[in-house]
Amino acid sequence: MANSNEIVKHLSAFRHSRDAAVHADGDDLEHHLIEFVREVKRNPLCQRILSALPAYDANVWWNQQSDPESPHGNQLTALMFPASPDDKLVVLWDLVSSMGSGSSDLLDFQGFGQVMGAYNRSEAAAKAISLVIRPFAEAMTDRMREQAGMASPNLRELAGVPLAAIPGENESRIFLSHRSADKALVQPFFEVLRELGHQPWLDAHDMPAGTTLHRGITEGIDASCAVVFFVTKNFEDERWLGREVDQAVHRKIEVVDKFAIITLVFDGGEVPRPLRDYVWVNVTSEADAIRAIVRALPIELGPPRWRARVYKKKER
Incomplete structure (x- = not known):
């Protein structure tokens, strides 16, 4: 068994690539899926799990699923996975590794989506993530938790964070909205939030010269889990603040509990x-x-995690 530092490194590498793939959209899924497959292939903990699985012919299983003589022809409405968890993991890994191979000769996520009746790239990505990538990631996470548990409870906790608790990379910033005249007031809050492990968004830091103001504000709020408005006697004097208020309210309506005003x-x-x-x-x-601010945020202190009240509500 590797030492604790090595296990932490392997768990962290797996989680990083796993989260990127699970939260990807149609435009970037292919890239993140290729990286995820590479990480699984080189990660000693992953390989220990996969190499211990019994032999199972995933090709035969897939051919049975996509049999053109079946009632649904070449289009499937559901996947009937093997009853054995080990056999199911073999099948999932076969599909994930095929989609993340980068080879045009193998089934990619768009081809899988078409088999499942999703011809749009975005819909195909959602099908692949929902039916294959996320189940594989969850199964591997459970087994890596067991592997890590052999070393220490802390490592078991590192491996066991529920996927539903992990925000996407583009939804965990904290947008600090203020009047330019109040920059000195806001800067200390930026520093404190950053020291606490959060990722505050401040125009002086996150909008380089040449950035279109309206676009920068929109992208900043869309990438955030909260907007903090610093309301002083100066607040109503700048027209861009009205845009920020409108954008924040729209975002709150759109994602509800995952966004705070x-x-x-x-x-x-x-x-x-x-x-x-x-x-x-x-x-x-x-x-x-x-x-x-900290009490109102939908994410916890430290590494980005939705509060339990956010992700467990979705599970009910």
Whole structure:
């Protein structure tokens, strides 16, 4: 058995590539899936699991599923996996490794999607992730948890984070909305949130010269799990703030629990009408303001994780 540091490295590498593949969309799934397959093939923990599986002919299984003489012809409505968890894992790995081979001679995710009745690239990616990639990732995560558990409880915890608890890479920022005149007020909050392990978004840091202002703001909010509005007496004087308020409200309606609108009201500030439907906090100290932000976020401190109230609600 490798030492703890090596196991942590292998678990972290697997999780990183796994999460990227599971959360990918039609435009970038192929890239992340190729990287995921490469990681599984070179990861000693993954190979220990896969090499211990009994022999099972995945090709025969697939041919039975896609038999043109079956009632559905070449198009499937469901996959009938083997009853044995080991055999199912063999089949899933065969499909995942084929989709992530980068070879035009093997079944890719678009070809799989077409077999499942999804001809649009985005829909094909969703089918592949839902029916094959995520089940394979979950099965491997469970078995890696067992492998890590042989070493220590801490490593078992590292391997056992539910996939549903992991935000996508493009949805865990914290957008800090403010008037330019309040830059000095906001900068300390940016620093504190970053020290706490979050990824705050601040225009001075995240919008390089030449960025189109409207596009930069839209992309920043869309990549965030929260917008923090710093409402001072200066807040209503800048027209771009109105766009940020509108974009935040739209995002909240779109993703509901995975997005928070957090309004901090400083002396002399008046809450804009569109934000009055959401809770705001009258700031009496920076410590209270930071506490209010952290409590309202849909993600936890440390590595990006949805709070249990967010992802477990979806499971019910």
